[in-house]
Amino acid sequence: MSWKHHLAVRIARSTGVQITRRGGRGLLVRRPQRLLRQPVFVLSSVRSGSTLLRMMLDSHSAIYAPHELHLSKLRVQLGDHYITNSMAELGLDAQEVTHLLWDRVLDTALQRSGKQILAEKTPHNVFMWSRIARVWPDARFLFLLRHPAAILDSWSRARPQQTPQEAADSVGRYLTSLAEARRVLPGHTVRYEDLTADPAAATRRICAFLGLEWEPAMLEYGRFDHGTIKAGLGDWTGRIRTGTVQPPREVPDLALPEPLYDLAKGWGYPARRAG
Known part of the structure; x- marks a missing residue:
């Protein structure tokens, strides 16, 4: 050189x-300088309890945890070669302008909330964890785990039109990406089983990771307005609407196909291998 x-x-x-x-x-x-400082991203599979966690986070006086924002679907399109060349002269392309838009949208939402920290939990974020880390180098990550058999059971009941193999493949994609993110990124791991068994202890550890004082209000999320609860924005079922932490359903005794079996064992969950 x-x-x-x-x-x-x-x-x-x-x-x-x-x-x-x-x-x-x-x-x-x-x-580009980012407006949003130290955002928190919950990385998880679908059907892992991320809506419960986000409502508990949102009940803290310093944390704004909105409904699922689906950032991956928010894109900037440069309409022709004139604007493409114009942005290029500024050292920008469509992806970076998209990142600027993401940053502005999230920062605007945080400012309107009047709180200090934004936490985002869209499960699909697990497929673009490396991009999120590039956009916000100071981002902090919460990895939400749940027994793969419980996730598969819940997903299968929510998607009865899928075959057992299709359901296992869907869950496997989420969990494989989550495992990759957890290997590479620094962060704090939260187990759904711990969150529901002892929510006070689990949320205390989260607050310690985020450098915040723990607040008992996090256990009483039903007292607060967390925005619209409906399909596409998070879990909308009756259990989440109770406003209190519910005990988890018993983990079904499912024989797990690859890679769910390996992931379950690697995360310390008892599991049976299919076949």
């Missing part, structure tokens, strides 16, 4: 810019 390249790297590290290449030459492009 030339001395010019080494100098560019040193400048990038000291001034907060990134190096990109265009037309065969290196350019220094300043990383």
Whole structure:
């Protein structure tokens, strides 16, 4: 590498810019400043209790945990080559402009809430965990685990049109991505079983991870308005509407196919292998 390249790297590290290449030459492009500071993302599978966790988080005076926001569906499209070239001259492309939009939307929602920390729990975020980590390098992550057999049972009852194999494949995609994120990202692991068995202890550990004082109100989420509860925005079933933490259903004695069996064993859950 030339001395010019080494100098560019040193400048990038000291001034907060990134190096990109265009037309065969290196350019220094300043990383966009994010409005949202230290957001919290709950990474989980579907049917893992993420709506319960988000309502408990949202009951804390410092945490705003909105309904599922589905950021992956919010995209910016550059309509023609004029705007594409124009944004390129600013060191931006459609993806980075999308990231700026995400940041502004989430920061605006947080400011309107009057709270200090935003926590987002859309299960689909588990498929873009690396992108989230790039967009918000200071993001903090909560990994929500649940016994794969319980997830599969709940998902199968919610999606009766799926075959057993289709249901297992769907759950497997979520849990495999969750396992990858948990291997790479720093964060705090929450087990649904612990959250429902001893919610005070589980939420105290979460608050300690986030650097917050624990508040008993987190256990009484039914006292607060958490916005609309309906399909597409989170769990809308009767159990969540009770406003109190309910004991989990008994884990069904299901024989788990790969990779659910391996994930269950790796996370310390008892399991039977299919076949």
